[in-house]
Amino acid sequence: MRVDNRNRLLMLADILRTQTDEEHELTLEEIMGKFRQEHGADLKLNRNSLRDDVEHLIEAGFDITINQEKDGMPKFYSHQYRLFELYELRMLIDAVASAKFITKDETRQLIRKIKELTSIHHAKRLHNEILIDSSVKSESNLVRLAINDLHEAISERRNVTFQYGRYNVEKKFVMSKNGGIYKVKPLALTWASDFYYLIAYYFPGQEIRHYRIDRLRNVRITDETYPYEPFDAPKYVRSTFHMYAGTEEWIKLRCVNGLVNVMLDKFGKEVEITMDGDAHFILKTKAIASDGLVKWLLNWGSEAKVLAPIDLQNRVRNEIMEMMKVYQD
Structure with a gap:
């Protein structure tokens, strides 16, 4: 032969x-x-x-x-030159394995493809470091199709329609608005808090909103186009908390010095920080004043206090009072 x-x-x-x-x-x-x-x-x-x-x-x-x-x-x-170094492949695999919006089967397929980017010997070294937590993986295999369609719509600047839903206490997926159609102008896709989100302009509400992509159903690209408008997606994501919607406004916090890195990680290094005595600092920045922000602030207990706006301070205080009622019963 x-x-x-x-x-x-x-x-x-x-x-x-x-x-x-x-x-x-x-x-x-x-x-x-x-x-x-x-x-x-x-x-x-x-x-x-x-x-x-x-x-x-x-x-x-x-x-x-x-x-x-x-x-x-x-x-x-x-053959020694590789497009990706071994540590880069490991980072890609870790990202895929921990991404909640990717199903378990898709995770295994992607990991197998990533391992084909190196030799069979190096691929074996990647194997034992993979942990796929099935309990947090998405059950929807439509996510990758929705992501592809939404990228295409953003690239071609075309409006999209879809249905949206959430799980109820019986763990059944229920459509919002009785299955009604959402029509939006897609602006960007972002990966935040382990989930993929669509950031879009919602026409009926005349405001920017975000939607979990694994909760979208029947995504359709329309023939309606829109002109290019600059949109700062990273800034939008930084200003939101756990991807809750709300209005952006100036906030002022008083924090113990030990929280400075937490605050910089969340808000970025552009925030205004001034010392307040030896043990505290005052932080001033713009953020979405949402329920997500309230719940995030409560993570730090007495180490972080809202100074302004008063409305946000009252919301934090009211939430603390409601928590106290729960534990008094």
Whole structure:
């Protein structure tokens, strides 16, 4: 049995790509063995043809490292350049494994594809570090289709329609507005708090809102287009809390010094900070004054106090009073 020149070249590139790396090299003899494992022991190969194939691949820009300890010793061949470093692949896998909007099956498929971006030896080193928590994974396999359609709509600046829903206490998915259609102008997609969100202008309410993509159903791209308008998605996400809607306004907080990194992580380094004695600082920034902000602030107990606006301070106080009633019963 023989393999034609074109197929042999492609097979050689595949063997080097999948089975070699910085720590795993192959001699010509071993490469010939890989060919025969795939196509049978009677496969006829020529050493000189393989050497020529190596040169052709190098000339075409395919990375091949050739090592030889000294003259007369076997040469070792390997493909060492990778588009992604091993630690970068590990970060991609960790992100996919922890993303709640990706189903369990899609997670396994994506991880398998990511591992194909490196050698089989490096892929094994990634295996034991994967933990997929099924309890937090989305059950909707429509998310990836919705993401694709929404990206297309944003790119082409076209309005979209969809239905939206939530789970009830019986864990059944129930459509909002009795299954009515939402019509919006899509502005951006963002990944926040482990979920994918669509940020869009909601026409009936004449305001910007955000929607969990795993809760969208029947996404449709319309023929209606809209002109380009600049939109600062990162700023919008920074100003929201746990992706609750609300109005943006100036807030002022008094915090213990130990919370400075928490506040900078949440609001960014552009916030205004002034010292208030030796143990506290005053923070001033713009944020969405929502229920999410109230609940987030309560995470820090007595270490963070709302100074302004008064309405937000009252909302925090009222929530604390309601909590006290719950625990007094």
